[in-house]
Amino acid sequence: MSTQRPVGAITRGTTNPNRLRRCDRWLAGPQAWRLRRSPEPPVVVDLGYGASPITAVELYDRLSAVRTDLDVVGVEIDPARVDAGKPLEHEHLSFRLGGFEVPLGGRDATVVRAFNVLRQYDEDQVTSAWGRLQDRLAPDGLLVDGTCDEVGRLATWVALDRAGPLSLTLSMRLAALDDPATVAERLPKALIHRNVPGEPVHAYLQALSRAWARSSPHASYGARQRFLATAGALREAGWPLEDGPSRWRLGEITVAWSAVAPQSSPGAAT
Template sequence: MRSRSASTCGAASVPAEAATTNRAWRRTRRPQGQPTRGKTAMNRLRRVDNFLLLYDTPLIRRADGAFAGAFFVDLGYGAEPFTTLESAERLRRANPALRVLGVEIDPARVAAAQPYADDITCFRLGGFNLPLLAAQGESVRAVRAFNVLRQYEESDVAGAYAELAHHVLPGGLLVEGTSDPLGRLWVANVLRRQAGATWTAEALVFSTNFRQPFDPAAFQAVLPKNSIHRMAPGEPIHALMEQWKAAAQRTLPERAWGERRWFAAAAHALHAAGARVDLRRRWLGRGYLVVNVMRNA
């Protein structure tokens, strides 16, 4: 157990040097965003952490150049810092020196989290304009933003993505999505930071822990903000969901061997119908449907 007595993470509020030297903070010192409802169950995002470790372990372990001290950021951790602390524990199995930053726009939540800070676990006041200490050369390797953007207008999503891109190193990741209250079901966009502070969308990921009957329609309630309002004929996400429902119906007899078997069979049928589904067992056997999208965000 690391000592909690002396944190080297810096102030919880926005430092003056970051406000004047960081590109995003020159635009405004005020944290950009809105407070979330803050209700987060223990282990709600465990499967997101597990996905990230499977998806890009080298990114979590990377220690060259600016990545040597680069943060994993938990954006909008809520009223309690559970998700940040849980992620720190899981991800440090791959990289014991990983720096983790929990960011909240509510000052009271940031203050309440300070007793849990240590030399590589930080909690700071901020929003999409992440509170990095530019004078100390701080950088970010990955951002997880879950259950954050669903409360915004769809038109706000692109701006939030653009703001975050200014803080993430080229080659870094943004995992942005929505989960149900217990994390049993979730859907996330996975984006890769490119040169020029832009994102390339790599995947749309659907996750289930199989503790409820498999039903593609159930995922519609947790689609990310930039997808949920496009569930209409003619939209790609609508076509994908309809194809998945049809694939599940065609493979319904597989349910006799369990939900996991049916989930995998439906994924293969969806792939056969033209969707770019990653059919590796490392995904399907664990309840992840990874749809490759590869487009500029």
Template sequence: MGNVTRGTTNPNRLRRMDRWIVATHGAELRRVADPVAVDLGYGAAPWTAVELLHRLRGAAPRTRVVGVEIEPARVTAALPYEREGLRFRHGGFEIPVSGRPVLVRAANVLRQYDESEVAGVWQRLCARLAPADPATGSRGGLLVEGTCDEIGRRHVWVALGPEGPRTVTFATRLASLDRPSDLAERLPKALIHRNVPGEPVHAFLRDFDRAWAAAAPYASYGARQRWIRAVHALSTDWPVTDRPVRWRQGEVTVRWEALAPRA
């Protein structure tokens, strides 16, 4: 179920997203007996699925990864890369794996869909996630859906749980950044057409640019220090959910409700 994407992919393209997943969702992967992660729409080559297995197993050694592609020829081409813990399957948004995955990563997949289709896809994918379990403190599975540039320098993604969207994360290679609003071109489909006056995401990027400009004196200490200062200032007016340890990575995460499109 779904449409064939362009399939563009490059090694190490999704490193920023993977690094964030390991930091924020690694404990959930370790908690379950059989953690299954899905790389949905991995593209014309299986590099991102291979890398995802390696990175997740560094945090949760029992993790299994299933690469899912809607184009049969891409699945056939990926089969020689199967190994212990890594399999490839033909399919789409129905997620053709047994049980409920603890993670679904869908990078650069919805970019080619209409904005009106996003909510339905999110709902379908969230319904396939492992459910929350209050008895153990589990928040359930995680869907990470977003967009990045061709070599992974700039990336924006939405994190969703079984209950729906939770947060939006902006991540960048700071040396490539002129100003934070440069990330607007990588907004996920749910937000990219909302970067206009009157919409929350536009106001957020405007305020981020202002905080970045005000932090210009810190540029003499490097782009990292300037970013940290700008995010710290931004957090006084916006619900930033992470801490300086993540900001140092060129990231900032904000609650979804603050950036969600107006009705």
């Protein structure tokens, strides 16, 4: 057994059932090919799952529908939180002590989901944390660095493979949504301080807000139709969206990272 000290800091631990359902739905949908392609039983990591192990349990329940032999590993830096998960362990679900080093006993991760983890770190710590986690990925592996509100109605995440960032996804509960740009308060740490004039992510959110306003005539047919029109307008305007109507109907929209990446990397001089 390794005596290496876990890398990272203890998070606040706030969690709720169903809080990460939007990201799980995306992993089981557009990203399911990563699980299916894995030549070995895939390992999916719930990093920093918090005071309750429920998100790891839900992650297994949702992704095992894609690949029945996958293993979900909840990794926490707080020993008490690991102990809380132990009674729920079974053949394909386990909990262990660790941090950004992601201890998997020599295995590589097909997915590392780190939600509401890097939010508490400084922006200049993001790149090094990403690098540590990317080093733990399998060849087709994916790192998801995300943030959401307390009940999971607003969520955003950056997806990265071993080479670097791929995309930014915004996912919102459309009912009673006033302006999709309100999701800005839940941007991942790499972007939240970049939502200022002159930065690409600010331009993207402003374009999203304008398109939503211009699509108001569709509101009489429901928020879903309005959001479909909004996303379609963004695509027509040249934003490199990576998904389509089947995802937009869910209040989800994914754009290429190249369109929203900071003018300089996190931590670099601006």
